[in-house]
Amino acid sequence: MKLKGWKEVTPGAVVTEGGSALKFKTGSWRAFRPRWIEENCIQCLFCWIYCPDMAVKVKDGKMTEFDYDYCKGCGICALECPGKKGNKAIIMEEEGK
Amino acid sequence: MAKVVAATGNEAVADALRQVNPDVSSAYPITPATDIMQRFTSFVSNGKVKTEMILVESEHSAMSGCIGASAAGGRVMTATSSQGLALMWEELFIASGTRLPIVMALVNRALSAPLNIHGDHSDGMGARDCGWIQLWSENGQEAYDNTIQAFRIAEHMDIRLPAMVCLDGFIISHSIERIEYLDDAAVKNFVREFRQLYPLLDMEHPVSYGPLILPDYYMEFRRAQAEVMTKVPKVVLDVAKDFEKISGRKYGLFETYRLDDAEVALVILNSAAGTSKDVIDSFREKGIKAGLLKPRLYRPFPYEEVGNALKNLKAVCVLDRADAFGGSYGPMFADIAASLYPYRERPLLINKIYGLGGRDYMPSHAELVLNELVEIAKTGKAKTLKEYIGVRE
Numbered sequence: 001m002k003l004k005g006w007k008e009v010t011p012g013a014v015v016t017e018g019g020s021a022l023k024f025k026t027g028s029w030r031a032f033r034p035r036w037i038e039e040n041c042i043q044c045l046f047c048w049i050y051c052p053d054m055a056v057k058v059k060d061g062k063m064t065e066f067d068y069d070y071c072k073g074c075g076i077c078a079l080e081c082p083g084k085k086g087n088k089a090i091i092m093e094e095e096g097k
Numbered sequence: 098m099a100k101v102v103a104a105t106g107n108e109a110v111a112d113a114l115r116q117v118n119p120d121v122s123s124a125y126p127i128t129p130a131t132d133i134m135q136r137f138t139s140f141v142s143n144g145k146v147k148t149e150m151i152l153v154e155s156e157h158s159a160m161s162g163c164i165g166a167s168a169a170g171g172r173v174m175t176a177t178s179s180q181g182l183a184l185m186w187e188e189l190f191i192a193s194g195t196r197l198p199i200v201m202a203l204v205n206r207a208l209s210a211p212l213n214i215h216g217d218h219s220d221g222m223g224a225r226d227c228g229w230i231q232l233w234s235e236n237g238q239e240a241y242d243n244t245i246q247a248f249r250i251a252e253h254m255d256i257r258l259p260a261m262v263c264l265d266g267f268i269i270s271h272s273i274e275r276i277e278y279l280d281d282a283a284v285k286n287f288v289r290e291f292r293q294l295y296p297l298l299d300m301e302h303p304v305s306y307g308p309l310i311l312p313d314y315y316m317e318f319r320r321a322q323a324e325v326m327t328k329v330p331k332v333v334l335d336v337a338k339d340f341e342k343i344s345g346r347k348y349g350l351f352e353t354y355r356l357d358d359a360e361v362a363l364v365i366l367n368s369a370a371g372t373s374k375d376v377i378d379s380f381r382e383k384g385i386k387a388g389l390l391k392p393r394l395y396r397p398f399p400y401e402e403v404g405n406a407l408k409n410l411k412a413v414c415v416l417d418r419a420d421a422f423g424g425s426y427g428p429m430f431a432d433i434a435a436s437l438y439p440y441r442e443r444p445l446l447i448n449k450i451y452g453l454g455g456r457d458y459m460p461s462h463a464e465l466v467l468n469e470l471v472e473i474a475k476t477g478k479a480k481t482l483k484e485y486i487g488v489r490e
């Protein structure tokens with residue numbers, strides 16, 4: 001992609017199109033990766049609500065997987081996940097292990 | 098019909114703001130600016146303006162509120178002084194970098210420590226390079242006129258930058274002078290409707306403010322911002338022309354006083370310029386060719402025009418009401434020196450620091466400096482380049 005020159009950038013760095021975060025993959029920032037343990041999942045969708053990006057994929061009203069192109073490994077989903085009977089349905093694992 | 102009143106500088110600024118009737122104001126009180134917002138909040142309570150008034154817990158929040166409201170699409174203003182401005186520091190850059198035309202009255206006051214509530218320019222000078230437009234005002238009339246013009250300058254579609262209107266704490270903010278007010282309708286007509294370029298509340302055209310800009314683009318945004326600054330002087334002059342039509346009062350980028358044929362001159366900001374003009378008159382009566390230059394648009398600084406106005410003089414003293422610590426010169430001295438640098442033939446320059454923390458600037462100080470300049474013009478030699486005046490040994 002050709003980078004814009006200073007005469008072409010929008011004043012004040014305002015982003016004038018919706019959903020442009022799609023163009024910016026942040027998965028490489030991740031040091032920890034969330035792992036979904038399906039049998040502990042009660043489908044409350046807290047992870048989907050709390051995820052600051054768009055890294056929790058929901059299909060037909062259900063959590064189905066993580067999108068690792070965008071998941072930056074913040075761990076918020078794992079923290080908020082109530083799981084089943086005290087067993088988390090999301091755990092964070094160190095990348096590269 | 099214009100109305101002549103006896104009013105303080107703060108009262109005049111508050112009345113200008115009432116006439117502009119901004120959409121939102123977010124403010125926190127601090128001496129000596131408090132009085133502006135105190136008067137303005139009574140206008141809000143009494144239904145004289147339609148402004149949404151947000152009272153916050155600090156200046157950091159005051160400027161944050163202004164930024165949010167301005168991005169949302171509102172015409173926004175606030176007022177502050179000294180430590181209040183210092184606490185706004187990071188937001189000042191966000192307002193200018195985001196190109197939000199917020200207008201702020203800065204009632205100049207010394208910075209702590211030691212704690213002092215009186216007038217000097219260390220607050221405004223500290224914030225001179227934060228990307229805001231700065232208009233400085235000699236008296237209540239200029240503070241009133243600059244406040245009204247600041248909206249048109251800041252909101253101009255070629256500019257869209259925040260603007261600060263500076264006036265001297267207490268000396269101007271709390272002293273009563275004769276001031277001419279314009280008609281409410283004339284001001285309303287002059288400032289026009291405000292239209293934000295990318296209003297956050299425009300649901301049809303969603304936008305995001307404040308993205309992360311990494312090394313691949315940051316410099317392009319800064320370069321674009323620098324370019325906008327170069328367009329400000331022309332807009333300031335155009336707006337001044339329009340303002341003259343409704344007020345009869347002339348404004349430029351700076352004011353010159355008996356400067357055309359002058360050999361020695363003072364460069365001085367705000368209220369002390371008034372005192373200096375009297376002394377210059379008395380020197381003229383003695384046949385000494387003395388003059389004065391008083392900057393109005395201080396940021397962006399009109400280097401070329403100022404250099405051109407001063408280049409033929411023999412000796413010039415820049416009087417700074419703020420010091421830049423570290424053995425260097427006062428802030429305005431550095432700007433005047435830069436204005437004159439391109440000329441091979443230029444006046445000898447000296448720098449005096451005066452009036453810190455509200456210390457009176459007396460006619461005798463101006464006399465002392467002018468006498469020194471006459472001596473420098475005669476001998477071609479300056480003894481001390483920078484010194485404090487009006488200070489006890």
Ligand code: SF4
Binds near residue numbers: 066078
């Ligand atoms: S770790 Fe953070 S970014 Fe990744 S899915 Fe969980 S909440 Fe979203």
Ligand code: SF4
Binds near residue numbers: 044048082084
């Ligand atoms: S927060 Fe946990 S339990 Fe709830 S849907 Fe997400 S993974 Fe399942």
